[in-house]
Amino acid sequence: MNEALLSWLMVPNSAELRSVTExxxxxxxxxxxxxxxxxxxxxxxxxxxxxxxxxxAMCGRCPVREECIAYALERDVLVGIWGGxxxxxxxxxxxxVA
Ligand code: SF4
Numbered sequence: 001m002n003e004a005l006l007s008w009l010m011v012p013n014s015a016e017l018r019s020v021t022e023x024x025x026x027x028x029x030x031x032x033x034x035x036x037x038x039x040x041x042x043x044x045x046x047x048x049x050x051x052x053x054x055x056x057a058m059c060g061r062c063p064v065r066e067e068c069i070a071y072a073l074e075r076d077v078l079v080g081i082w083g084g085x086x087x088x089x090x091x092x093x094x095x096x097v098a
Contacts, residue, residue, distance in 0.1 A: 027067070027071065029064040029067040029068070029071075030064070032063050032064045033062060033064055033068065034058045034059070034061060034062035034063070034064075035055075035058055035059075035062070038058070040080070042054065042055050042081075043055065043080045043081045043082075044079065044080040044081075045080060045081065045086075047079065047086060047087035047088050048086075048088060049086070050086070051081045051084065051086065055081055055084070056084055059081065059083060059084030060084060062083075062084075065083045065084065066083070068082050068083040069082060069083030069084075069085060069090075070083075072085070072090055073090055073093060073094060073097075076090075076091075076094065
C-alpha cells in the first residue's frame with residue numbers, strides 16, 4: 001500500500017487520491033511488511049485502544065518495523081497502528097525527540 005492510499009484509508013476526511021501514480025509509488029519497504037494483505041481493520045482503531053495481541057505479535061516479528069515507525073513518526077496525520085505503536089504513543093515519542 002502506498003502513502004497516498006494509506007492516507008486516504010487512514011486519515012479521517014482525507015481528500016481524494018490525487019493520481020494513480022501516487023498509488024503505485026509506494027515505499028519499497030512496504031512490500032516486506034508482515035501485515036501486507038492482512039487488511040486494515042485491526043490496524044485502524046481508536047487512539048486510546050491498545051492493539052490486539054495478534055497485531056502486536058505481527059509488528060513484533062515484522063522485518064520492516066523500524067521503517068514503519070519512522071514513516072509514521074514523520075507523518076503526524078496518520079492514525080492507527082504503525083510499527084506496533086498507537087497514535088498516542090507516537091505523539092509521546094515526537095515530544096521526547098523535540
Ligand atoms: S511494523 Fe506492523 S504495521 Fe508496520 S508494516 Fe510491519 S506489521 Fe505492518
